[in-house]
Amino acid sequence: MAAQAQQETAVVPVHDSVRDREIRVEQEHLDRVYRRLEEKISEAEFLMRDAAQRGHVGTPGALAERDAQVFRAGVHLNRLHHEYEDFLFGRIDLLLGKDGKKGPDGAYTAVEPAEGAVRPDNTADIAETLHIGRIGVLDEDYAPLVIDWRAPAAAPFYRSTPVDPGRVVRRRVIRSKGRRVQSVEDDLMRPELTAALDGRELAVIGDGALMAALGQARTHTMRDIVASIQAEQDLVIRAPAASVTYVEGGPGTGKTAVALHRAAYLLYQDRRRYAGGILIVSPTPLLVAYTEGVLPSLGEEGQVAIRAIGSLVDGAEATVYDSPAVARIKGSYRMLKVLRKAARGALELNDSPRRLRVVAFGRRLELEAEELAGIRRTALGGTAPVNLLRPRARKLLLDALWERSGAGSRHTDPELAAELRSSFDEDITSEDDFTAFLGAWWPELTPAAVLDAMADERRLGRWARRILNPGEVRKLARALQRDGRSVHDIAMLDELQAILGAPARPRKKREIDPLDQLTGLEELMPVREETQRERAERLAQERVEYAHVIVDEAQDLTPMQWRMVGRRGRHATWTIVGDPAQSSWSDPDEAAQARDEALGTRPRRRFELTVNYRNPAEIAGLAAKVLALAMPGSESPRAVRSTGVEPRFAVAGETLGATVRAEAARLLERVDGTVGVVVAMRRREEARRWLDGLGDRVVALGSLEAKGLEYDATVVVSPAEIADESPAGLRVLYVALTRATQQLTVVSAERDEPDAEGVPDLLRD
Numbered sequence: 001m002a003a004q005a006q007q008e009t010a011v012v013p014v015h016d017s018v019r020d021r022e023i024r025v026e027q028e029h030l031d032r033v034y035r036r037l038e039e040k041i042s043e044a045e046f047l048m049r050d051a052a053q054r055g056h057v058g059t060p061g062a063l064a065e066r067d068a069q070v071f072r073a074g075v076h077l078n079r080l081h082h083e084y085e086d087f088l089f090g091r092i093d094l095l096l097g098k099d100g101k102k103g104p105d106g107a108y109t110a111v112e113p114a115e116g117a118v119r120p121d122n123t124a125d126i127a128e129t130l131h132i133g134r135i136g137v138l139d140e141d142y143a144p145l146v147i148d149w150r151a152p153a154a155a156p157f158y159r160s161t162p163v164d165p166g167r168v169v170r171r172r173v174i175r176s177k178g179r180r181v182q183s184v185e186d187d188l189m190r191p192e193l194t195a196a197l198d199g200r201e202l203a204v205i206g207d208g209a210l211m212a213a214l215g216q217a218r219t220h221t222m223r224d225i226v227a228s229i230q231a232e233q234d235l236v237i238r239a240p241a242a243s244v245t246y247v248e249g250g251p252g253t254g255k256t257a258v259a260l261h262r263a264a265y266l267l268y269q270d271r272r273r274y275a276g277g278i279l280i281v282s283p284t285p286l287l288v289a290y291t292e293g294v295l296p297s298l299g300e301e302g303q304v305a306i307r308a309i310g311s312l313v314d315g316a317e318a319t320v321y322d323s324p325a326v327a328r329i330k331g332s333y334r335m336l337k338v339l340r341k342a343a344r345g346a347l348e349l350n351d352s353p354r355r356l357r358v359v360a361f362g363r364r365l366e367l368e369a370e371e372l373a374g375i376r377r378t379a380l381g382g383t384a385p386v387n388l389l390r391p392r393a394r395k396l397l398l399d400a401l402w403e404r405s406g407a408g409s410r411h412t413d414p415e416l417a418a419e420l421r422s423s424f425d426e427d428i429t430s431e432d433d434f435t436a437f438l439g440a441w442w443p444e445l446t447p448a449a450v451l452d453a454m455a456d457e458r459r460l461g462r463w464a465r466r467i468l469n470p471g472e473v474r475k476l477a478r479a480l481q482r483d484g485r486s487v488h489d490i491a492m493l494d495e496l497q498a499i500l501g502a503p504a505r506p507r508k509k510r511e512i513d514p515l516d517q518l519t520g521l522e523e524l525m526p527v528r529e530e531t532q533r534e535r536a537e538r539l540a541q542e543r544v545e546y547a548h549v550i551v552d553e554a555q556d557l558t559p560m561q562w563r564m565v566g567r568r569g570r571h572a573t574w575t576i577v578g579d580p581a582q583s584s585w586s587d588p589d590e591a592a593q594a595r596d597e598a599l600g601t602r603p604r605r606r607f608e609l610t611v612n613y614r615n616p617a618e619i620a621g622l623a624a625k626v627l628a629l630a631m632p633g634s635e636s637p638r639a640v641r642s643t644g645v646e647p648r649f650a651v652a653g654e655t656l657g658a659t660v661r662a663e664a665a666r667l668l669e670r671v672d673g674t675v676g677v678v679v680a681m682r683r684r685e686e687a688r689r690w691l692d693g694l695g696d697r698v699v700a701l702g703s704l705e706a707k708g709l710e711y712d713a714t715v716v717v718s719p720a721e722i723a724d725e726s727p728a729g730l731r732v733l734y735v736a737l738t739r740a741t742q743q744l745t746v747v748s749a750e751r752d753e754p755d756a757e758g759v760p761d762l763l764r765d
């Protein structure tokens with residue numbers, strides 16, 4: 001409701017001279033800001049030089065102070081350089097506030113206008129004007145020249161609506177290129193008022209920044225929405241971090257955008273706390289690449305790792321896809337039981353020794369297969385990680401050998417008996433045969449080795465008895481025989497890592513690195529030299545757990561994936577964004593249970609996003625038909641704009657490829673940005689060939705790869721084929737139909753049963 005109201009703000013036509021004047025006013029302010037920034041940069045550089053000189057002083061106190069200075073100045077410099085381009089984007093003009101208190105950013109904190117701020121004849125004076133930007137800048141007297149978008153004082157820029165305007169009279173979005181202001185767009189929050197600033201009536205220019213942003217052509221990377229965040233989105237971004245923030249919303253409601261802005265906001269709010277790292281889990285590497293630039297544009301990168309769900313385990317990367325049937329087996333809870341059995345069973349693969357022979361106190365001692373199996377069973381009792389049980393198994397073996405030797409009965413004196421036992425143990429354990437036996441009988445298992453062992457159908461059949469049926473065992477074993485890992489294998493590897501545990505190693509004494517002393521410099525270097533991707537990778541390698549975990553497209557996580565992600569946030573706070581109607585997982589209830597287990601009993605705070613910013617009404621209307629089939633009764637988000645261009649329906653002639661190619665080429669002529677061609681997963685490779693030579697504005701995608709992405713125009717190829725591909729096919733089709741910002745073409749094949757107009761059966765009323 002609030003968002004809707006925001007669209008309907010009053011706009012008054014203005015003369016060009018007024019527009020020019022307003023642009024000039026903003027230009028003057030921007031010039032002031034840049035002058036101040038240059039001063040700050042010189043200050044930071046001076047501090048760096050000064051600190052470097054102080055290094056020569058040599059006392060420990062001076063060194064520590066130098067390091068602190070270098071660090072602060074370096075971070076500051078880094079941010080200034082980073083934000084230098086296009087960072088001032090907004091302004092609000094405010095009535096006098098209810099109280100006269102200033103916040104830490106130098107702006108007045110009151111949200112509501114003071115009594116009498118509006119005179120009985122509906123005239124008022126603007127008491128305060130705030131400029132909003134990507135970082136805060138104070139002038140020499142500590143008055144705010146620019147307020148950081150995440151500061152409390154900036155919240156009214158996003159929250160104010162004509163229904164609930166608070167102190168805001170006019171909200172302005174400023175667009176600049178380099179140091180030049182290009183345009184301004186205003187929304188009037190109190191159209192009933194005649195407000196004056198410095199004695200002159202407020203001018204209102206443009207037809208709203210949101211529409212301008214939405215109409216822009218799309219590229220292969222996502223842009224930030226910092227200048228046009230809407231009120232319902234702002235509530236999510238600034239929601240307190242405690243426990244679990246749960247956000248649902250249909251396609252295009254800004255869930256991904258909100259998740260990224262929330263990460264930047266949380267870091268601003270409590271940098272110390274989130275120094276523990278924020279993990280953003282994304283469904284595909286394509287979406288990671290698409291969103292990667294957003295956080296740096298918001299001034300944040302170092303503390304945030306954006307990882308695809310198939311890249312969460314170091315040293316493994318998902319490169320192949322599973323069929324829906326195999327994915328269903330690998331992702332379900334049942335897999336947990338199979339893995340537990342496999343991890344224990346893998347101890348006795350073919351080459352496991354069946355007899356132990358040693359010599360102790362000059363006597364030959366033997367343990368036979370059956371005794372060894374009994375010892376293994378005892379050692380494995382309970383749920384402790386398998387690799388950590390080796391010392392216990394070793395101890396049980398020695399006990400059995402001791403028993404066999406009969407030496408225990410030779411002494412009644414406990415002290416002597418203990419001494420004898422200890423030299424017995426030493427005698428055996430120093431034997432190479434014993435060490436070799438232990439290595440082969442209780443090998444150190446790796447997750448990859450266990451997973452590979454599961455590719456043997458007979459063996460897997462044993463481990464999965466009464467958990468999977470023989471057909472499932474066959475399918476799973478075959479899938480595991482392929483080269484390459486799938487996204488579901490990654491969750492299995494992670495689970496196996498937890499089941500096996502890291503093998504016990506003697507602790508290595510940490511050597512003191514003289515460079516460790518230079519904390520300031522050490523932390524500074526990575527900030528300057530690493531790319532976002534390298535930094536995220538380093539973060540992921542260094543960290544096992546994070547302070548905050550954000551899960552995007554959460555509806556798609558399987559139970560096994562929830563377990564994997566859960567292990568990375570055992571002590572974290574969470575933000576979870578998703579849309580059940582877009583879920584490609586066939587058993588949502590099981591996944592919901594796994595999600596609840598991962599999140600534990602932490603309290604949830606729920607939000608809903610209701611406005612579709614991506615699709616024009618014409619496309620959203622068509623997609624709603626599939627939603628009604630996929631999830632009867634659920635509501636589509638409301639589209640904010642309409643283009644007047646209805647979706648187009650084409651029917652494939654002799655060859656599907658030729659029709660698709662022709663339709664893609666047609667769309668390339670009609671839009672400036674990107675065109676996405678979405679096909680059933682099994683046609684991905686083929687579709688790439690269809691589009692050969694059409695240039696890099698057009699891409700072919702399997703239906704599951706289209707998650708979260710968007711294009712100016714899309715071609716959706718054979719809805720029936722996409723829908724029939726998996727039990728969740730209709731929901732996957734819904735995703736495919738909601739990717740376009742401007743135009744959509746649906747190509748039908750025979751199985752789509754198109755009518756005379758080419759409309760496929762699934763998309764008819």
Ligand SMILES: Nc1ncnc2c1ncn2[C@@H]1O[C@H](COP(=O)(O)OP(=O)(O)OP(=O)(O)O)[C@@H](O)[C@H]1O
Nearest residue numbers: 213225228229230251252253254255256257613708
């Ligand atoms: N307040 C806003 N101002 C400008 N653009 C916006 C705003 N909110 C969302 N958008 C744009 O709308 C599009 C959809 O946003 P986003 O991808 O975050 O939606 P989503 O809810 O994650 O969609 P899906 O569920 O389909 O993946 C993006 O291009 C985003 O930049």
